Amino acid sequence: MENTEHEVFEISAVARLTGISSHVLRVWERRYSVVDPQRSESKRRQYTQSDIQRLSLLKTLVDNGHAIGTIASLSTEQLEERLSNVLSSRAGDDQLEESAPVGVCRIGLAGTIMRHSVREAVENTPALRIVGEVQEMSQIATSLRPGAVDLLILERDTIFPEDIEEVQNLISVMKVRRAILVYRFAQEAVIQPLDIKRITALRAPVDAAEIQLACIADIQLALRSGQAGVVLGDPQEEIRRPEGPIPARAFTDDQLVEVGKMSAVVKCECPQHLANLLSSLFAFEKYSEQCEDRNQEDAELHAFLHQTTAECRSQMEGALAKVISQEGISLKS
Numbered sequence: 001m002e003n004t005e006h007e008v009f010e011i012s013a014v015a016r017l018t019g020i021s022s023h024v025l026r027v028w029e030r031r032y033s034v035v036d037p038q039r040s041e042s043k044r045r046q047y048t049q050s051d052i053q054r055l056s057l058l059k060t061l062v063d064n065g066h067a068i069g070t071i072a073s074l075s076t077e078q079l080e081e082r083l084s085n086v087l088s089s090r091a092g093d094d095q096l097e098e099s100a101p102v103g104v105c106r107i108g109l110a111g112t113i114m115r116h117s118v119r120e121a122v123e124n125t126p127a128l129r130i131v132g133e134v135q136e137m138s139q140i141a142t143s144l145r146p147g148a149v150d151l152l153i154l155e156r157d158t159i160f161p162e163d164i165e166e167v168q169n170l171i172s173v174m175k176v177r178r179a180i181l182v183y184r185f186a187q188e189a190v191i192q193p194l195d196i197k198r199i200t201a202l203r204a205p206v207d208a209a210e211i212q213l214a215c216i217a218d219i220q221l222a223l224r225s226g227q228a229g230v231v232l233g234d235p236q237e238e239i240r241r242p243e244g245p246i247p248a249r250a251f252t253d254d255q256l257v258e259v260g261k262m263s264a265v266v267k268c269e270c271p272q273h274l275a276n277l278l279s280s281l282f283a284f285e286k287y288s289e290q291c292e293d294r295n296q297e298d299a300e301l302h303a304f305l306h307q308t309t310a311e312c313r314s315q316m317e318g319a320l321a322k323v324i325s326q327e328g329i330s331l332k333s
Contacts, residue, residue: 008038008046018055023119024130025055032072034058050076057083063132065148067106105129105215108144108174110137111155113204114182118153120208121215124273128215137166141173151215152179155204159186164199171198180214182206209280246307247314250321251278255331259320271327274320281313 015022028034035054037045047055057079062068071082107130109118115133122128132144137154152174156163159181171179180200183191191201200214251259259275288305324331 008048009052011037011045011047014047014052014055017052018059020055020059021119023116023123027123028058028068028072032068034068034072054079063143065106065131065145067129067131069129105151106131106149107215108140108149108152108176109133110135110140111153111182114153114155114206114211117206117208118211121211124208124277125212125215128212137170140170144174146173146175149174150177152176153182153211154179155182157184159183159190159201161190164190167199180211209276212277213280213284246310249282250314250317251275251331253279253282258331259324259329270323271320271329274316274323278313278316278320281309281316285309285313 009017011022011025014020015025018025020028029037035047035051037047037051040046054076057076058068058071060083061071061079066082071079074082105128107118107122107128109115109130109132111118112135119130122130131149132140134140134143137156140152140154152167152170154167154170167179167181178198178200180202182202182204184204186201202210202214256275256279259271260279285306288302288309
């Protein structure tokens with residue numbers, strides 16, 4: 001009989017066997033050192049049966065609401081014990097849910113076409129973390145426990161009023177702060193009032209920058225309230241304009257375009273990513289400032305979005321300035 005004890009697998013095979021995409025697996029290895037694969041002579045990753053067993057345990061725990069950062073350092077035996085506890089809690093135990101670090105927004109994702117964009121957004125945003133992925137919205141409630149995620153990102157081809165009710169029910173059942181609903185076709189009358197129903201609607205196709213932008217208000221609100229990782233109260237009480245003046249811009253549009261074109265000469269792509277994100281932030285900042293107010297609630301909401309986005313933009317400008325200095329980049333005045 002052939003000995004498979006030392007059999008090795010390439011990353012594509014591991015992705016199929018564990019359900020962890022190659023992209024996510026690379027991120028887990030780089031950020032959390034979940035496994036230490038061997039390397040072939042051509043420098044390709046090679047995983048053992050033990051690696052696959054460990055990764056499968058991690059994937060199952062993450063799908064059940066455990067943040068990867070809180071379990072990545074556990075031994076395989078500890079992971080097996082943790083999974084046993086999870087299965088017991090599914091059967092009726094009241095074991096406490098593993099919580100995410102303060103400031104981290106835990107995402108539950110239901111969809112396929114937009115999945116790459118969401119993963120890219122998470123890769124570029126340390127405050128975002130995917131803790132569960134399914135193909136259909138109907139699988140969310142059976143795959144994740146209430147309170148395991150802070151934000152739902154859902155994909156639908158069409159949106160009708162009954163779909164909105166379904167999403168709102170899911171928000172309530174899963175105890176999340178908000179949902180981002182990516183759609184292809186819908187009537188304007190259905191889409192317009194969604195924001196005050198704790199739903200952000202994005203028309204497909206969406207890219208990583210749009211996903212990042214849609215998540216920013218949720219993250220900033222959680223950080224201000226000190227309630228990241230827990231359910232917020234009455235959504236009407238969330239819309240409070242932060243105090244203070246609107247921060248002035250640190251970079252002009254021309255300078256951001258200039259940074260964005262530097263990827264060919266600068267090995268690090270962080271300047272380009274930050275420039276693109278800042279352009280999107282400023283565009284939304286202007287949009288929220290100029291958006292028509294139908295009533296007082298609209299005015300308060302748009303003022304909140306304008307101020308929050310501007311403050312986030314100012315923080316990201318500081319990050320870009322640091323990267324520019326580190327890389328020795330000189331911009332035109």
